[in-house]
Amino acid sequence: MSSKEEVRGKFVDEFPELVEELKDVLRKYGMPAEAITWFEKNLNYNTPGGKLNRGLSVVDTYAILKNYKSVNDLSKDEYRKVAVLGWCIELLQAYFLVADDMMDKSITRRGQPCWYKVKDVGEIAINDAFMLEAAIYELLKKYFKGQSYYIDLIELFHEVTFQTEMGQLLDLITAPEDKVDLSKFSLAKHSFIVIFKTAYYSFYLPVALAMYMAGITDAKDLKQAQDVLIPLGEYFQIQDDYLDCFGTPEQIGKIGTDIQDNKCSWIINKALELATPEQRKVLDENYGRKDSVMEARCKKIFVDMKLDEHYHEYEEKVATELKAKIAKIDESRGFKGEVLTAFLNKVYKRSK
DSSP states (O other): OOOOHOOOOOOOOTTTHHHHHHHHHHHHHOOOOHHHHHHHHHHHHHHTTTTOOOHHHHHHHHHHHTTTTSSGGGGGHHHHHHHHHHHHHHHHEEEEOOOOHHHTTEEETTTTGGGSSTTTTTTTHHHHHHHHHHHHHHHHHHHHHHHHHHHHHHHHHHHHHHHHHHHHHHHHHHTTTTOOGGOOOOOHHHHHIIIIIIIIIIIHHHHHHHHHHHTTOOOOHHHHHHHHHHHHHHHHHHHHHHHHHSOHHHHEEEEEEEOTTOOOHHHHHHHHHHHHHHHHHHHHHTTTOOOHHHHHHHHHHHHTHHHHHHHHHHHHHHHHHHHHHTTTTOTTTTTOOOHHHHHHHHHTTOOO
């Protein structure tokens, strides 16, 4: 197999041409040069700077489904198309993040100022987010309009976008940063938020896109994928919540902020389920405050409750359940359990 750096480099090399094609759409409409330059900066600033895991997963999944030993085995046209699908997810991610950063009043993203914080951008970022989303459908039209599964791709992006926005809505009204009310929290709400806000677009969408392009479109196969990938996506987010509290900055590359930011995380929800009246009072009085002493009081309760042990019990339980589901995958129509195993291996016992 190609090294990770080569695979990533090959994928990244596709993006500049896509930017040019999107600029051509604006030229076709007669947009002035200054607007085209703005759009180009928006695309380049917000889309390619992350880990690109979602986009690369489309390519990796397609290669597995087509029995290729390496992504280098794909024809030039084949690779181009699957990479376009990957970049469409990265555009969706960029759209979500530009909007999310404004809603959360965030300062930095991926080691640089959030887009709305860039000089002269400000609230124009709202429209820029819309344009990032619209770019998805321009690319799908250009590359897939003649394909039998074109409408399936369109509907999948629309559906997953709406699912993600539903998760974001529940998160925003359950856990606003400036108003702490732990009575609104619950493990059931946390589950809905992470499944809809993260699991559908980060785990199911890359695989479903690759499946459509590989010609594996049976509803039973799509359900087989979803039945593993959605709980896997939930597990991934619970892992993130755990690492934010119990991981070291060296491990996770940042200082955890979930407690001070009033996040509706698995940690606080599990704590609320286990808390004595005295512990609940401390959490009500200290959680979600921008104060390191109050944060430390919450962390002490989490340690006293041995939430790390509860997490590891959950991790082993969900991993066992997912492995059992994967073992029962029906591969008669071309879907492969190997796709799901590859995702699980990336997530299981992840430490960063």
